Amino acid sequence: MSDEPKAQEDEAAKVADKPAEEQVSEPEKAAEPVAADKPAESAAKVEDDAEEFSITGSLPEPRIRTLGILAGGVLALDVLTKVVSVAFLEGADPIKLFGGVLYLTFVRNPGAAFGLGEGMTWVLALIALGVAGFIFWISRNLRSEKWAVGLGLVLGGAVGNLADRIFREPGPMRGHVVDFLSLFDPYGRVWPVFNVADMAIIGGGVTIIVLALLQHDYDGTVHRDAPALVESDGLQESK
Secondary structure, eight states, X not given: OOHHHHHHHHHHHHHHHHHHHHHHHHHHHHTHHHHHTHHHHHHHHXXXXXHHHHHHHOSOOOOHHHHHHHHHHHHHHHHHHHHHHHHHTTTSOOEEEGGGTEEEEEEEESSSGGGTTTTOHHHHXXXXXXXXXXXXXXXXXXXXXXXXXXXXXXXXXXXHHHHHHHHSTTOTTTOOEEEEEEEXXXXXXXXXXBOHHHHHHHHHHHHHHHHHHTTBOTTSOBXXXXXXXXXXXXXXXXX
């Protein structure tokens, strides 16, 4: 008789244990969706990392080296050609080149192009100093190669003519600029007599104007119309 109650107690214990097993198995099944969410979380983390890299790592290096090399090259060429002009062209007859398209002549210019500002040499020197200082100031954020070319040409030309105004006769900040190139006429009656520095300033200025019209900034950014604004304008027109 004692064995029957014991068997009944064993069966009751087994029945009581079954719901517990089911309860243990249910959380395991419920945990499966959580494991499935891990790839989505990792993908979001990768996207955040990629976005952070694009913000901090997409900026190109500053183009100070390009600016300095080009400006130094223009300055050296300008100084060399002026020294040669003073040595061989001053007091000599103009030299005709390319059938009269270009003449090598010699002029000491106290002003700017077209005979402007002849009595304001010191003002032109201050303007050249201001241009050079401004270029040096923005060169910290200069990240566009094309802007570096344009600014390098302007800087080299401005410093080249500034050197004449500081070191040549009749005195500091009043010196006359040496010009020796003339187009279609030996005495600058068709186009003002100019020099290498003038060509560099004009070439650099044209380059900067074109880049500005194309909405290219010196820091490397390119401005374009935002897609959202374009779409909103299209919706307004359709209405």
